[in-house]
Amino acid sequence: MQNNLIIYNSLTKKKELFKPLNEPFVGLYVCGPTVYSDAHLGHARPAVIFDLLYRYLTHLGYKVRYVRNITDVGHLENDADEGEDKIEKKARLEHIEPMEVVQKYLNTYYRNMEQLNTLHPSIEPRASGHIIEQQEFIKTLLEKGYAYEVNGSVYFDVAGYNEKYRYGKLSGRVLEELQNNTRVLEGQDEKRNPFDFALWKKASPEHLMNWPSKWSTGYPGWHLECSAMSIKYLGEEFDIHGGGMDLLFPHHECEIAQSTAALGKESVRYWIHNNMITINGQKMARSLGNFITLDQLFSGNHLVLEQPYSPMTIRFFILQAHYRSTVDFSKEALQAAEKGLQKLLKAIENLNKIKPCASSTVDIDILKKRCYEALDDDLNSPITLSHLFDGVRIVNSLIDGTAKIDESGLKALHELFDTFVFDILGLKDESAGAGDEKLTDDLMKIIIDLRQDAKDKKEWAASDKIRNELKNAGIVLKDMKDGVEWEKE
RNA sequence: GGUCGGUUAACCGAGUGGCUAGGUAGCGGUCUGCAAAACCGUUUACGGCGGUUCGAAUCCGCCACCGACCUCCA
Numbered sequence: 001m002q003n004n005l006i007i008y009n010s011l012t013k014k015k016e017l018f019k020p021l022n023e024p025f026v027g028l029y030v031c032g033p034t035v036y037s038d039a040h041l042g043h044a045r046p047a048v049i050f051d052l053l054y055r056y057l058t059h060l061g062y063k064v065r066y067v068r069n070i071t072d073v074g075h076l077e078n079d080a081d082e083g084e085d086k087i088e089k090k091a092r093l094e095h096i097e098p099m100e101v102v103q104k105y106l107n108t109y110y111r112n113m114e115q116l117n118t119l120h121p122s123i124e125p126r127a128s129g130h131i132i133e134q135q136e137f138i139k140t141l142l143e144k145g146y147a148y149e150v151n152g153s154v155y156f157d158v159a160g161y162n163e164k165y166r167y168g169k170l171s172g173r174v175l176e177e178l179q180n181n182t183r184v185l186e187g188q189d190e191k192r193n194p195f196d197f198a199l200w201k202k203a204s205p206e207h208l209m210n211w212p213s214k215w216s217t218g219y220p221g222w223h224l225e226c227s228a229m230s231i232k233y234l235g236e237e238f239d240i241h242g243g244g245m246d247l248l249f250p251h252h253e254c255e256i257a258q259s260t261a262a263l264g265k266e267s268v269r270y271w272i273h274n275n276m277i278t279i280n281g282q283k284m285a286r287s288l289g290n291f292i293t294l295d296q297l298f299s300g301n302h303l304v305l306e307q308p309y310s311p312m313t314i315r316f317f318i319l320q321a322h323y324r325s326t327v328d329f330s331k332e333a334l335q336a337a338e339k340g341l342q343k344l345l346k347a348i349e350n351l352n353k354i355k356p357c358a359s360s361t362v363d364i365d366i367l368k369k370r371c372y373e374a375l376d377d378d379l380n381s382p383i384t385l386s387h388l389f390d391g392v393r394i395v396n397s398l399i400d401g402t403a404k405i406d407e408s409g410l411k412a413l414h415e416l417f418d419t420f421v422f423d424i425l426g427l428k429d430e431s432a433g434a435g436d437e438k439l440t441d442d443l444m445k446i447i448i449d450l451r452q453d454a455k456d457k458k459e460w461a462a463s464d465k466i467r468n469e470l471k472n473a474g475i476v477l478k479d480m481k482d483g484v485e486w487e488k489e
Numbered sequence: 490g491g492u493c494g495g496u497u498a499a500c501c502g503a504g505u506g507g508c509u510a511g512g513u514a515g516c517g518g519u520c521u522g523c524a525a526a527a528c529c530g531u532u533u534a535c536g537g538c539g540g541u542u543c544g545a546a547u548c549c550g551c552c553a554c555c556g557a558c559c560u561c562c563a
Contacts, residue, residue, distance in 0.1 A: 244563030
């Protein structure tokens with residue numbers, strides 16, 4: 001199998017040709033959400049970007065196993081001993097079981113991701129279902145001397161690890177500098193060094209989420225689940241690990257340390273990180289309180305929004321920026337995305353009206369080639385879209401009659417949009433399947449006929465009244481050369 | 490303070506040492522009974538100051554501003 005896919009590897013800080021370890025198989029692991037509140041716009045970005053990667057790799061013929069974890073064991077709010085588990089905190093606020101919180105927000109997350117037309121990963125493992133694997137992992141680290149136990153908690157010995165391997169290779173950090181810059185936090189007296197991180201934490205009596213272990217009744221450290229689950233499902237070495245850029249340090253750095261210490265070798269070959277969505281120039285995050293949930297976007301129910309934005313508008317908005325750039329949220333940008341998406345989908349719908357000619361004045365193959373080149377160049381979705389908009393212009397010119405296309409070209413044009421817009425970029429026409437379409441079509445035909453009668457008699461007031469009233473009802477009439485079209489606003 | 494990244498036209502957002510990114514909005518034209526749509530054309534682009542070069546928005550240096558990470562985070 002051959003491909004020309006080049007991806008930017010955060011580990012080497014270079015664009016590299018993607019070569020899977022065991023063709024045609026590809027192992028892809030992506031950090032999923034901690035489910036303790038509604039999914040927001042920031043969660044949509046990695047979901048859409050890695051969905052694009054999953055779809056593209058699959059399109060290229062690879063057999064991809066896509067694993068995305070769900071963090072549902074809860075972790076300390078801060079690194080202090082008295083820090084409260086964030087899932088538990090929410091549970092107490094809402095007077096429900098911690099796992100009830102998890103279930104509630106997991107359901108919302110899955111629903112939102114389906115609305116965004118992201119495909120479910122092959123495996124969606126939950127940290128709570130892999131406590132044993134995580135404990136086994138800790139045992140290995142203890143046996144190999146990279147971890148130490150204090151009062152029922154187990155910590156990773158970063159300094160010890162750094163003697164043999166290099167801690168900080170992913171985030172470009174140097175341990176000595178880290179020593180000086182790490183914040184002094186409360187309750188760190190158990191650790192040998194402030195930069196050591198927890199593998200297992202002894203639970204305080206009021207900490208509800210806990211599991212038995214040989215060290216204490218407690219819960220696993222945050223970084224551990226990804227190491228344990230990625231290795232379980234994708235093997236000791238696998239191809240791609242993805243996630244948000246904010247996870248680069250410390251999360252992914254710690255993961256590398258754990259896995260490398262346990263296995264004696266590197267586990268991940270390509271690290272891919274998506275950049276953040278910002279709002280007013282600042283990162284959108286739950287902890288900053290400046291987030292807009294996906295349900296709020298889809299419903300328009302938020303102070304800064306003046307209208308709802310459909311899931312596909314959000315998807316298009318995300319795809320219009322390259323994944324390694326920040327993308328700034330604004331209602332103007334979303335409105336532009338909405339219009340652009342409509343234009344694209346409208347052109348695809350209009351493909352069916354085009355009649356082939358004997359000759360062709362347009363070249364579809366070059367567009368197809370450019371779309372592949374764009375995706376191959378570090379998944380450049382905005383460039384792919386720009387070429388598809390060239391295709392839109394071609395479609396509209398064909399309908400206008402200012403261009404001609406032959407039968408094979410028309411077939412290629414259909415395939416171009418089907419492949420790139422629907423299969424790879426994962427967009428879909430949301431207007432389809434609204435129900436009662438037959439009835440609506442029949443009614444519209446009657447109304448349009450009545451208006452045509454008025455027009456034939458040059459009763460412009462009557463025909464305009466029909467058009468205006470329909471407009472008020474949210475239906476736009478367009479008098480085309482070969483008849484009248486209507487669509488919902 | 491340390492590490493890393495960004496600054497592109499009205500807005501969003503790509504990109505390259507010399508050749509129109511694209512979307513949205515605006516303006517002019519074509520079409521139309523009018524409108525809408527579409528098509529064609531169009532609007533002080535590349536933070537500032539130097540340098541390298543035949544040529545830089547693109548490479549180098551300095552400065553300014555913004556952001557991310559250094560704590561849970563997509």
